[in-house]
Amino acid sequence: MKLELRAITKRFGSLTANDAVDLVVEPGEIHALLGENGAGKSTLMNVLYGLYQPDEGQILIDDKPTTFAGPGDAMAAGIGMVHQHFMLIPVFTVTENVMLGHEQINPLGFLARRRARRGVAEISRRYGLDVPPDALVGDLPVGVQQRVEILKALSRDAELLVLDEPTAVLTPQETQELITVMRALRDGGTSIVFISHKLHEVREIADRITVIRRGKVVGSPEPSASSGDLAALMVGRPVQLVVDKTPASPAETVLEVRELSIISPQGVVLVDSVSFDVHAGEIYAIAGVQGNGQTEVTEALVGLVIPTSGEIVIEGRRVTTLTTDEVLELGVGYVPEDRLHDGLVGSFSVAENLVLDMYDKPPFASRGSLNLDEIDRNADLRVQEFDVRTPSAQASAGTLSGGNQQKVVLARELSRPLKLLIVAQPTRGLDVGSMEFVHRRIVEERDKGTAVVLVSTELDEVLGLADRIAVMYRGKIAGEVPPGTPAEQIGLLMAGSSAQDAAADAPTSDTGTGNPETGEAV
């Protein structure tokens, strides 16, 4: 199917979200739509999917002008959309989810499950989409759930798939699997619109790229263009993809973790006797695939989880059993990995969120009473200092974009005098511009002499920031390596090889270049 969007304009009040956007997707091509958060990518796709009506412009399918009154029309025309947040029912099986909304009935009036199941198996075989048709969706890993979404679209005879930031929720391995699936789909003749702001993925898979900035198409670079060029086009100015940093000058030990073990109430060993030290003025990165115990380690460090055994010592003081507020009081800053779930109160204003863990301390409070003037002054200061893009400090934090939410959390944590900063997945879901900013602030904090623990699943981020790197695998530290270690060696550790094996295997491996600058590792 050939899709053409001609001069699509969509306005929201005074804001023009899409300004005369042209886009042509040829049959059987992967067309990447690249742009920062809020550039208008999702608006454009919602126009295409019939969720919004364009104020001006035309949608042409196979050169015939079409209008979509709603997603039903778009689906009937062969357009399938895979949203960033899955629209699946967790207690249904894969087959049931796929047939949902298009249930067919057998002559006895029962649901034609077997026929649907055959259909699922058929599509899944044709495109190499490996899904268990009878498994409950809630039991499946995120990557497989996404495949179910794709399968759902394909089962409705979609000839053009829109994937909205599909890799944001995936681990590196799952991303690779998705890329394989996308290639298979393309080779089978399906057109794909791939929305992303991750440069290396776009460069790896796209046949054509359209860059959108502030609602306008600003260029169609070749996929062979460098990451730096793509980023510059996307952001509108040259972007530094690699943080400028001097070698660390580690001083005294700030954090000591000794034989830390955490066992869940169900008896699962989440963290298995982990030990490490972090010194003032260095960034200690903990890499690893999501779900290998990193989250639990950070939560134990700030007293959110009481470890089963082991010790945590900050500046010589045993803090293992302290409560979270006592730990924070010691000068620990914490940026949790899920900012909207753990870092912010979405319905609170930006100003309130900026004092969320200091609201009861001077100067923001005296004798149990809030000092609203001081809270507002602090907010104005931090909003300016961290360039938080918000209509006002009184706007609720939940309405901000991901990058700006993260800036609010960072601004709050960095506005206290810190000895130890713990940041988990600091740039997850952020665009290139915000990423650069966050990285710079973390390095600045290190240079002030703060000990930094960075937990990240993004290898580029780990390689770009870390002064020492630990890799966690199944609750254990699989190995500790110096910065500059080749990416594939770390990748092997993340996949469970032992440190010696990884070092031995890495040189013979010829996959990837391990260059953090272009971010093509793993």
Added chain:
Amino acid sequence: MTATLAKGPPADDSPTPPERINPPWWRRALDGYLYGNQFVVTLLSFLCALVFGAFLIALADQPTRSALGYFFQAPSDTFSRAWTAISAGYSALFRGSIFNTDSLYSNGGVPLFDPLSNTLVNAAPLILGGLAVAVAFRAGLFNIGVQGQLIMGAICAGYVGFKWHLPAGIHLIVALLAGILGGAIWGGIVGLLKAKTGAHEVITTIMLNYVAFYFLGYLLTLKGFQAPNSTEATTSPIDSTARLPNLFQHVHSGLIIAVVAAVGCWWLLSRSTLGFSIKAIGQNPFAARTAGMKVERGYITVMIIAGALAGLVGCSQVLGTRQVLTQDVDAGFGFDAITVALLGRGSPIGTVLAGLLFGAFRAGGVTMGAQTTTPPDVVSVMEPVMVLFIAAPALIRGIFRLRASQGGGGGAAALAKGWNG
């Protein structure tokens, strides 16, 4: 996506200071109408409830019903009789709650401010009870237990009131403190169970309501409690030293307690550090915990405060309105409190206004029942109908063709949240 669009086009080069959008008042008023802000939706819900009540009055009216029998021969009969019934009903409601026009023309009639004082006497416990629900609500807890908490407060305050004979002044204060303590303990148990075992507060509060109700029934059969030489389940009257002094007419100083409590709750929720943490816990307990707040302790604290407020309802009843402790001391205020808090949308100011409105309904409903043929139950139906409209703001928007609010249905979202908490 739409959320990020609202912040305006991002600047590329120079970091621009955040612009403040401050539209003129008329623009805000218009937007308030167009997007159906909370106040407008509440007002329109009131209007809808009045219209709904009018239908009920007409349907309950015998002449109207018989005219309906030959509606197609003479439809005007139905309308004129319905109009007579509705206007009589609503004007009785008004006379009974706000201002009795009869008193202007006849000597020895009802005193001018009698209706209004009836309203205020009813409003005081409604406001206090509403606050007990509203404060807990802000911490994400649905306090269905005002009834039980107020009964425990009434038992404690009443016991001190008729049993202990203390000097004037001190007696009242001790009785009030006892009432507060009784309610606070009953509420605190709920908070403790929630914090320590995760027991859902809706279930525990409902169960504790039963416990308190039958505990009172049991006490009223005991020697020390039941009035000597009485066969009724009632205590001796409260000592005059422990009674809430009268302000004017028969309005007792429970009203002052309610106003002070409302101001206190306003301060608590919008100016205090405790209120800040309560709201944070209510909106996102995970983020609150991550920021170092003690979520469990917050649940206990807020339920103690809510229970104390409910205990004051008991005080107002037993030391003010009734001046004796009986089985029906709660007078249904425990459950009306929930409706009041919902109508007031969990804010202290809203709760005061809602308490006054429902107080007026209670007072006017009595007059309506006495002076017209309309059953006073119509008023009791209008109250929940109003809250139903508020809980389903989409309904109001549909009726009045308002555009969807940018903030979303605050009331409905808050309600749903309360249950999930």
